[in-house]
Amino acid sequence: MKTIIVTGAGSGLGKELSLLYSQQGYHVLLTGRSADKLSAVKTEIEQVGGMSNYVVLDVQQESDILKKVEELSKDHNIFGLINNAGVGHFGPFVRIAQQEISEMLHTNVFGTILMTKAVLPLLQAQGEGLLMNIISTAGLRGKVNEAVYAASKFAVRGFTESLQKEYENSPIKVKAVYMGGMDTPFWEGSDHIADSSHFRSAKEVAEMILEQIDQNEIIIESKKS
Template identity: 35%
Template sequence: MELEGKVVVITGASSGIGLAAAKLLLEQGATVVSWSRTRPKISHPDFYFFECDVRFEHSVLTAYEQTVERLRQNISVLINNAGLGIQGAIDAMSPRDWQTMMDTNVNGTFYCTRLVLPQMKKQKEGHIINIASIAGLMGSENLTGYCASKFAVRGLSEALYKEVRNFGVKVTCIYPGSTDTSFFDNFEGITNKENMMQPEDIASTIVHALQSPPNYHQVNIEVRPLMPKGPMPSKKA
C-alpha cells in the first residue's frame, strides 16, 4: 500500500510501539489518528488525537465518529496496538484484573475492527495490524490471563484474514518478543532491558508489512531479540 495521504488509526499510541509507529508513519506521509486515553507527544499537521478507552464500546464508537466527521476521508489502516498485561498466578488473580486484560486486549480489538471493516471492504483496500505477543504463541507461568488474551487475538486474526482477503483487505498479526516499553514496569524479575528490542524496531516491521505489494500478504510475523541475554550484537557491518 502506498501510505502517502492514507488515514491510519492507531490505538494506544501515547507511548511505546504505538508512539513509534505513529512517528514513522507520519514520516511516510500518512495521516495518523490516535485513539488513546492520553494524548501522545506529537506535533504534526497530519496528526489527530481523539480520546478513547478501547475497553468500552461507546468510547470506541465516539472516537470513530469523530474521526470520520473531522477527516472526511476513509480509514485505510487500523493498528490494534492498545494492550496490557498483569502478572500473577491464576488462582491469585482477581476477576477484575482478568476482565481488564480481556476488555483491553480482546474486546478492544473487536470494537475497533468491526467499525472500520465495512468501508475497507467497500473500497477493496485496507489493512488491519494486530499487535499480539509471543505470549499468544506459547504459554508462560504467571501470565495465564495475558496469554489467554493474546491467544484470543491470534485466533481472531487468523479467522479474520480468511473472512476478508477476497475483499482486498489484509490482516496481519505481529508477535513481538521482549520489547523495551513500559509494559514491564510492574513485572517482577525484569531488570535488564538493554538487550530487548526497541519500539522503533516493531514500528519498522509494521511499515514494512503495510508497504507490501497488493497481492502479497504477511499473515503472521514473529519477531524476537537476537541475543536476549547479551552480549549485544555488533552494529558494525
C-alpha cells in the same frame, strides 16, 4: 490523504509505528487514554513534517469506540487500523485479581474486536484498507506466569486468523504481528521482567514490522540479535 488509526499510540510500539507511518505519507490518528502523551507524540510527528491528530479513546468502552470512530470517519478517509493497545498483569494464576483479568480481556480482546467492528465497514465501503493486530508471542505459546495474558492473546490470534481467511481475496489486508517483550514502559510497575534493557527497542520492532509488511504473519522475538 489516507488516515490510519493507531490505538495505544501514546508510547512504546504504538508511538513508533505512528511516527513511521506518518513519514510514509499517511495522516495518523493517535488514540489512547492520556491526552498529554498523545499530544506529545503529535508534536513529535509534526516536527519531522508528518500530519496527525489525536483523540482520547478508551478501547474498554464500547460506546466510546462507536461514537469516536463515527465522528472521525466524517472528517477523515480512514484507510487503516492498528490495534496496538494492550495491558498485561503477570504472576501465578491463582494470584491474578479479578479486576486484572477483566482489564486484560476488555482491553486486549474486546478492545481489539470492537475497534475492528467499528472500522472494517469503512474499509469495505472504500474497497481497500489495512488492519494490523499487534498480538505478542504470548499468542503463539503459553508462558509461565502469563496464563490470562496468553489467553487474551490466543483469542486475538484466533480472531485475526479468521479475518485473514474471511478477507483473503479482498484488497483489505489483515496483518498479525507477534512480537516478544520490548524495552518499553509496558513493564513499569511489574516485577515479571527484572531488566527489559536486553529486549529490542520499540523503534527497532516498528522498523522490522514495516520491513516485513508484505507478510500476513510477522514474528519478532524479543532477544536482540
